[in-house]
Amino acid sequence: MNLTNASFFDLSHYVHASLFVAEEYPWQALARLKSYMTEYPWPQIAWPQNPGPLPATLVLHDTLLLAATDLTIEFGDATKGRLKVFREGVLLEGASVLMAGAVLAGGPLSIGKGVLVESGAFIKGPVIIGDQSEIRQGAYLRGHCLVGARCVVGHVTEVKHAIFLDDAKAGHFAYLGDSILGNEVNLGAGTKLANLRFTGGDVLVKTPDGPISSGLRKFGAIFGDKVQTGCNAVTNPGTVLGKKSIVLPNTTAPSGWHTSNSLIR
Template sequence: MLSAPSFFDLSDFDHRAIFQDTVPAWDALKMLKSYMNGLDYGLFCHEHLQNGVPLACPLIVHNGKLQTAEGCAITFGDATKGKLRVVREDQELSGASVIMAGAVIMGSRILLGKGVLIESGALIKEPAVIGDCTEIRQGAYLRGYCLAGKRCVLGHATEVKHSIFLNDAKAGHFAYLGDSILGNEANLGAGTKFANLRFLPGNVSIKTPSGVLDSGLRKFGAILGDRVQTGCNSVTNPGTLLGKDSLLMPNTTAPSGYHSPKSMLR
């Protein structure tokens, strides 16, 4: 009931190894740091990319190499639909990713997939893994240990730390996610907040049909299964687990604990 496959289809997730043998599913959060620390990030460096300094000119990443966008024509289509295009001297640079001027990168352990767009004003701290065709929008703040799959959106004024986005997960507007997991096609309404720390000392406890479980986590936000949706200005209490296809209605606070698939919280 609380295993990762009960929340997520992992068949197309490039980092499904982090969920291997995780029962309960939140054990993936305990493994996140060691997993990301063990990845090969290659050489993410360029003379125009200064640690913690806003980028003065746009850069592109093509075939694993950072280079300036000088002489390139960029079409800023919807990256999540594969419509970001980079052309240089009439030749399309297939799969090129774009880091716009004004973005801030802190550290070198950054892994970008193909067709990624990082907009001006985004701040990304290492380590971060950004999957193919993902958008990091203006004002997004990635505070470290952020792992995003394919076609995700980490949106305007959204803060994310120590969290996992499965494919097509979207937090487009004014959200906070800490120590949390979003399933495939999960979508957060504007202003959704995941509280991740109890007022009282101790680990976050999880209420389940079989009893209360100690998560073993001092900080634990929420787990949203595949296709879960939250309404605008909704909030989850620490240790909230929403099963597949559940709905959290606008202006609603979700009680902590396990909620079965197709639940509607209002």
């Protein structure tokens, strides 16, 4: 039985790999997420301080926030590097776009290069968003969210105290509480990762050798690299899926460890 980070994730290119320890259980990264963010070198950016939606679209270039009035924006797919901003015909390399109507609700915030934050997204820090990610209309990030590169937090998707590795996508109507999505994970529309036991107490991870206490009162799911869920899939608290596992549509995944390449039906 191998339940260490090394068996779930390829961390060789992940900017935040130091959050994980190779021989630990993967959920232990969740236990140190808050302290990691407390010590994070947040960029010094003069984010708008007025409450409520942004009244106008802003462009973040390097550490400067620019009004979009004199800029030309091509709204291509940010995850493929196709979001482009021009000033008088000159490309502003790595510029990110925060559309009018997005809400930045306090707390430290780090936004990488080539990121698109659409109108209606609500972001409450601390939140880190990696390069070329999309935060789509209606997304709700409510604290201690660590989003990797080329990720999607989609329409009416709620995320709290969670980690996305690179290329993880939760595109539509999802809930992710106290969970980790590995590289290239894709969640079908309506996927819900439940994170709290009805009966209280720390969440247990069931294994063939007996249950392991996670030490966490709130713990949703761990998805290894390239896990996929179908539409309206649900996971019970403490669900741990190995690499390339699949949860079929309209299925509730039982809590506990499932080996790589599992098919949950």
